[in-house]
Amino acid sequence: MRDVAIVAFAQSNCQRDAGAQNEVELIMPVLQEVYKQAGITNAQDVDFTCSGSCDYQQGAAFAFVAGVDALGAVPPIKESHVEMDAAWALYEAWLKIQMGHAESALLYGFGKSSPGELPIVLSQQLDPYYLAPLWVDSIAFAAMQARTMLDSGAITELDMAEVVARSRNNALSNPYAQLKSDGDAASLLDEPMYMSPLRRHDCCPISDGACAMIICTVEKAEEWGKPYAVIKGIDHRIETHHIGSRDLSRSVSTEIAGKAAGVASGPVDVAELYAPFSHQEIILKQALGLSDDTVINPSGGVLAGNVMMASGLSRVGEVAMRIIRGEAKRGVAHATSGPCLQQNLVTVLEAK
Amino acid sequence: MAQLAAVVGVGQTKYKTKRKDVSIAGLVREAAIAALEDADLTWDDIDAVILGKAPDMFEGIIMPELYLTDALGCNGKPMLRVHTAGSVGGSTAIVAASYVQSGVFKRILTVSFEKQSESNAMWALSNPQPFSPHLNAGAGGYFAPIIREYMRRSDAPYDAGIKVAVKDRLHGARNPLAHLQLPNITMKEVEDSPMLWEPLRFLEACPSSDGACAMIIANEDLATKSPRKPAWIRGTAMRSEPTMYAGREQVNPQAGIDCAKDVYAQAGIHNPRKDLDCAEVYVPFSWYEPMWLENLGFADVGKGWELTMNNATSLIEGGDIPWNCSGGVLSSNPIGASGMIRFAEAAQQVRGEAHGHQVEGAKTALGHAYGGGAQFFSMWVVSADKP
Numbered sequence: 001m002r003d004v005a006i007v008a009f010a011q012s013n014c015q016r017d018a019g020a021q022n023e024v025e026l027i028m029p030v031l032q033e034v035y036k037q038a039g040i041t042n043a044q045d046v047d048f049t050c051s052g053s054c055d056y057q058q059g060a061a062f063a064f065v066a067g068v069d070a071l072g073a074v075p076p077i078k079e080s081h082v083e084m085d086a087a088w089a090l091y092e093a094w095l096k097i098q099m100g101h102a103e104s105a106l107l108y109g110f111g112k113s114s115p116g117e118l119p120i121v122l123s124q125q126l127d128p129y130y131l132a133p134l135w136v137d138s139i140a141f142a143a144m145q146a147r148t149m150l151d152s153g154a155i156t157e158l159d160m161a162e163v164v165a166r167s168r169n170n171a172l173s174n175p176y177a178q179l180k181s182d183g184d185a186a187s188l189l190d191e192p193m194y195m196s197p198l199r200r201h202d203c204c205p206i207s208d209g210a211c212a213m214i215i216c217t218v219e220k221a222e223e224w225g226k227p228y229a230v231i232k233g234i235d236h237r238i239e240t241h242h243i244g245s246r247d248l249s250r251s252v253s254t255e256i257a258g259k260a261a262g263v264a265s266g267p268v269d270v271a272e273l274y275a276p277f278s279h280q281e282i283i284l285k286q287a288l289g290l291s292d293d294t295v296i297n298p299s300g301g302v303l304a305g306n307v308m309m310a311s312g313l314s315r316v317g318e319v320a321m322r323i324i325r326g327e328a329k330r331g332v333a334h335a336t337s338g339p340c341l342q343q344n345l346v347t348v349l350e351a352k
Numbered sequence: 353m354a355q356l357a358a359v360v361g362v363g364q365t366k367y368k369t370k371r372k373d374v375s376i377a378g379l380v381r382e383a384a385i386a387a388l389e390d391a392d393l394t395w396d397d398i399d400a401v402i403l404g405k406a407p408d409m410f411e412g413i414i415m416p417e418l419y420l421t422d423a424l425g426c427n428g429k430p431m432l433r434v435h436t437a438g439s440v441g442g443s444t445a446i447v448a449a450s451y452v453q454s455g456v457f458k459r460i461l462t463v464s465f466e467k468q469s470e471s472n473a474m475w476a477l478s479n480p481q482p483f484s485p486h487l488n489a490g491a492g493g494y495f496a497p498i499i500r501e502y503m504r505r506s507d508a509p510y511d512a513g514i515k516v517a518v519k520d521r522l523h524g525a526r527n528p529l530a531h532l533q534l535p536n537i538t539m540k541e542v543e544d545s546p547m548l549w550e551p552l553r554f555l556e557a558c559p560s561s562d563g564a565c566a567m568i569i570a571n572e573d574l575a576t577k578s579p580r581k582p583a584w585i586r587g588t589a590m591r592s593e594p595t596m597y598a599g600r601e602q603v604n605p606q607a608g609i610d611c612a613k614d615v616y617a618q619a620g621i622h623n624p625r626k627d628l629d630c631a632e633v634y635v636p637f638s639w640y641e642p643m644w645l646e647n648l649g650f651a652d653v654g655k656g657w658e659l660t661m662n663n664a665t666s667l668i669e670g671g672d673i674p675w676n677c678s679g680g681v682l683s684s685n686p687i688g689a690s691g692m693i694r695f696a697e698a699a700q701q702v703r704g705e706a707h708g709h710q711v712e713g714a715k716t717a718l719g720h721a722y723g724g725g726a727q728f729f730s731m732w733v734v735s736a737d738k739p
Contacts, residue, residue, distance in 0.1 A: 001456065049592075055435075056414045061407035061476050062437055065724050069594050076607035079592035079728075080443055083408065083415055083435035092432065092447055098454035099354040125414035129375060132413070238421050238431040256428055338418040343431065 005221035005228035008037035009317030011211035014178040014305025017114040018208035026110050027070040030212040038214045043071040047102035049079040050093045052086030052109040053309045087312030087335035087345050104216035109310035112208045141339045142277040143195045145248040154249050161185035163278040164201045171300025178205050178305035204276040204306035211310040229323035229349045233261035236345035254287035257346040268294045269328035272315035274336045316347050323351050357452040358575035358582035359699040361391025361568035367531035367684035370469040371562035377423035380465050383564035391568045392579045395425035399457040404434040404444025404464040405688030409476035438723025441691025442730030446588040458571050465564035466686035496549035499639040502603045508657035513638035514542045517556045519666050524679020526708040531561045531684040556638035563686035565693045583699035583734040587618030595725040608647040611729040619733035625650045629714040630674045630701050632694035634721045636681040677709040691721025702736040
């Protein structure tokens with residue numbers, strides 16, 4: 001596979017409620033920012049555009065169609081959309097570049113979860129015959145997963161609190177983060193249970209926002225004269241939807257994707273893992289075989305701010321920007337979807 | 353450079369108003385298994401699954417591919433979900449092809465579906481969007497004024513739409529999978545059917561269908577070894593433009609013109625009417641046949657209706673460029689699958705597998721889909737001949 005360069009990335013602030021801002025207003029600022037970074041004018045200057053979003057977040061069919069209004073798609077452009085996190089839009093564009101149908105691509109993800117009650121909304125992504133009618137929400141599923149891990153002795157409540165404390169501490173240096181604090185793990189354990197064994201801080205916040213990225217061939221990046229990070233490997237996998245058929249303390253699909261993407265073929269300086277619940281970061285760290293030398297979620301991760309449908313692409317962008325700034329040589333980015341980490345995407349990034 | 357890829361298996365369900373006999377998982381699995389059998393393969397031979405469907409609100413399930421993982425044998429494999437409005441079935445096929453054309457995968461399964469009976473598509477489409485004008489008329493109400501403008505500009509005879517409605521249903525009567533089976537339909541019957549959205553009558557509109565379509569796409573090596581004839585993918589193209597902007601040409605959208613030019617250039621098509629043997633084109637309302645004949649370059653602007661009226665697009669009348677031999681969207685419309693059915697039927701024609709609606713000796717065919725406010729387009733050209 002040919003190397004693909006990430007030349008630009010921008011994200012909005014993670015905010016609990018974007019108020020009257022519509023999708024176009026959420027997307028426009030991040031698009032303008034990536035155009036500026038790449039030194040281009042608009043979506044006409046790239047060969048392909050792909051986005052990720054979910055109609056149910058705002059509660060209207062074809063919510064993504066409004067996104068096209070942000071692109072200046074006159075004359076018409078080559079454009080596609082996944083009803084997934086925009087990390088999978090990156091994958092679709094990466095394939096287009098591999099097959100030689102594009103040399104450059106614009107990607108964006110956006111989500112406005114504030115109009116609804118997200119955990120309950122997400123209960124409707126379950127098996128419609130056997131699970132959705134029970135209205136099991138996304139937090140309850142994660143709580144069951146955490147419970148199996150605690151009961152088996154795989155983790156302790158302190159382990160979970162330490163993930164949260166580190167995330168909130170790291171977020172102090174992230175201007176886009178929604179939740180940040182300098183507290184320690186022990187004091188977090190004083191907080192009351194929310195949905196046992198999860199405390200409120202074990203769960204990611206709900207955020208509105210957007211992110212955007214520009215990728216291209218290495219040749220194009222050199223032609224543009226912009227600094228870049230290189231995608232060395234990318235793979236995504238899904239596993240059974242039936243929670244009862246899975247060992248919830250493992251993420252087998254992440255293990256397969258991590259191997260296929262080549263995580264183990266070099267040291268990992270930094271990793272951004274899409275772990276919406278604290279215990280899931282521990283699962284993912286194991287699934288990817290990351291050592292204690294790897295800095296995990298230096299941005300604070302999604303426990304500090306989670307724009308659904310954009311957060312996965314933002315994990316890739318966070319790692320890429322650290323590599324571009326020279327803070328890391330090699331990193332791993334992870335994205336997830338579905339209940340209890342059902343579907344996972346892993347990207348390996350390196351300095352040029 | 354793109355690797356060669358070909359369709360080696362096609363599977364479709366029977367299309368009907370309510371498939372009460374199967375769950376959604378059962379529906380997609382029926383199409384997928386038919387495609388596997390057609391290609392003489394098993395689930396283990398598939399490297400990835402690419403799934404497409406129209407808005408999640410049509411069934412009321414968010415990201416149903418999560419739940420369909422098990423039914424589609426995708427445990428431990430990559431699964432991608434495409435959604436580009438009505439063009440999604442076509443876009444999904446194009447994204448699926450890119451899994452193979454990129455050289456990353458050897459053989460993949462792509463599936464699209466809609467189980468419209470689980471919900472009400474018109475209601476799902478009419479949900480008000482904040483800060484946007486509220487359209488409460490469904491797709492027919494949206495397209496009717498555009499059709500009236502076409503009739504005004506082209507001075508087409510009033511019954512060109514009626515002619516298409518009859519022709520596609522007579523084609524559909526030759527396809528046992530088609531939803532509407534109307535072998536005795538007449539121009540008078542269509543004309544007498546209730547007016548829904550002037551000038552569209554009830555029988556000039558597509559039905560609401562349950563159904564799924566699946567294809568297996570393989571690389572050059574595996575396609576050559578496939579038991580049945582492969583349909584070689586000669587070109588793929590997509591284009592999008594905004595729903596509304598000052599000066600937008602809605603009758604003959606620029607995105608469709610550009611998309612067709614792109615796919616023809618890749619496939620070496622200079623004169624679509626001559627160089628293609630047949631086409632499966634997304635015609636959900638009768639008048640879109642003459643409109644797309646012009647948009648896709650089969651006829652000069654303002655002259656598309658002449659091909660329709662002269663039977664050029666009729667398989668039964670021996671027209672030189674049969675359109676929608678399967679019966680088209682006017683005979684079966686599981687929305688999210690309708691685009692992929694066009695792409696798959698084009699493949700079946702060049703594979704010589706279209707049976708009762710086969711165009712004799714078809715070598716090269718166009719598959720076409722559109723969606724949104726006629727703003728999203730996806731097209732491919734397939735051929736019996738390896739490029």
